Amino acid sequence: MERVAVAQRISSRNARFQVWQALLGNRNKRLRAGEFLVQGVRPINLAVEHGWTVRTLIHDSERPLSRWAAELLQGQRGAERVSMAPELLAELGEKDETPPELIAVVEMPADDLERIKVGPDFLGVVFDRPTGPGNIGSIIRSADAFGADGLIVTGHAADIYDPKAVRASTGSLFAVPAVRVPSQREVMAWVEQQRAGGTPIVVVGTDEKGEADIYDFDLTRPTLLLIGNETSGLSTAWKELADHLLRIPMTGSASSLNAANAATTILYETSRQRAHSFKTGGSGGA
Structure with a gap:
């Protein structure tokens, strides 16, 4: 009724x-x-x-x-x-x-990873232990802009529903599923479940000492991107669980980017590769 x-x-x-x-x-x-x-x-x-x-x-x-x-x-x-x-x-x-x-x-919806839909073109983002709610909202906004399927916040972190996060998302919070989980263990169990179901998700982290630049790596596959804490970067646990660690090439005096800027950069590169792959019918990277 x-x-x-x-x-x-x-x-x-x-x-x-x-x-x-x-x-x-x-x-x-x-x-x-x-x-x-x-x-x-x-x-x-x-x-x-x-x-x-x-x-x-x-x-x-x-x-x-x-x-x-x-x-x-x-x-x-x-x-x-x-x-x-x-x-x-x-x-x-x-x-x-x-x-x-x-x-x-x-x-508030339930913090359930099943809210995030996984298909053959899956693109998800993990934000590891964020301290700034504004950064959470900014990453959700970028995830929405560049076609990501969802955001996962892990560990002891700022809140997705903090007013600063809600405002910074400019409404994208309602379009992109955002889920809070206690640790990387729950995420990897979910990833393994998706892999067993036929979606070969590649877990990709960002690190200044990564094995390749982001534009030299194939991001057209089903991908889960890892973004580290604003101060300390990715945790050791996430670095060990990542299938690949990639660099964001920089030419200026800055050695790193703000977490939201780093997420936006790699989301844009992923979107660019996928658009190019769609147009050419080929692979998007090396």
Whole structure:
């Protein structure tokens, strides 16, 4: 049975407001609640388009609804509708001036590797122990732009659903499955399962002392790319599990790239090789 939306107005920092406010800065409370906050036209539209469950829609109680907001509220009949005082909405939106028109409270999906679809052209990304949520969001955005099938975050890491990660993804979080797992063991068990099922995934890490430059290696095969921690790079465990370690060639004085930039570089090269292979009908690299 469809849940009927209930209109509620919040004009003070009551218990309900405090619960949502806690979702912004407290990872454990996000996990327990199983939800997080989303703002912005594109991110909210993508969440709806890709079938994510919107639990609540919060809008400004003193501002006329735009056509977009009105249609969204009308279309999401299963979501609770809440109007909120603009100064409180601005706090949830983490803005000092104009509050967002609408904030969505969205349900987190399960951290299940089966959310990531694996086919003959599989391309996945592992981010090993990231410390910056903004880097997670940026890598998800690049993964979306260059056709990756999913992102896996391993180890003790920043949270995929941290507001900084959600904002940095500019909505791509809802288009590209992103899954958190405790360690490399769960990932490799999943990789072996895919290999046994007929998809020969190649696990490729990046390292300044790698065996080849990224443009000299065939990235047209089903590939899982490994991106290391922003400070220490790939863990020893991941380096040992990788089938190949590759270099990103650099000619300037910098010896390494920011993790998100490194991921974007190798994702672009993979996309370039695959596009070239599709056009020529041949292999994309050496």
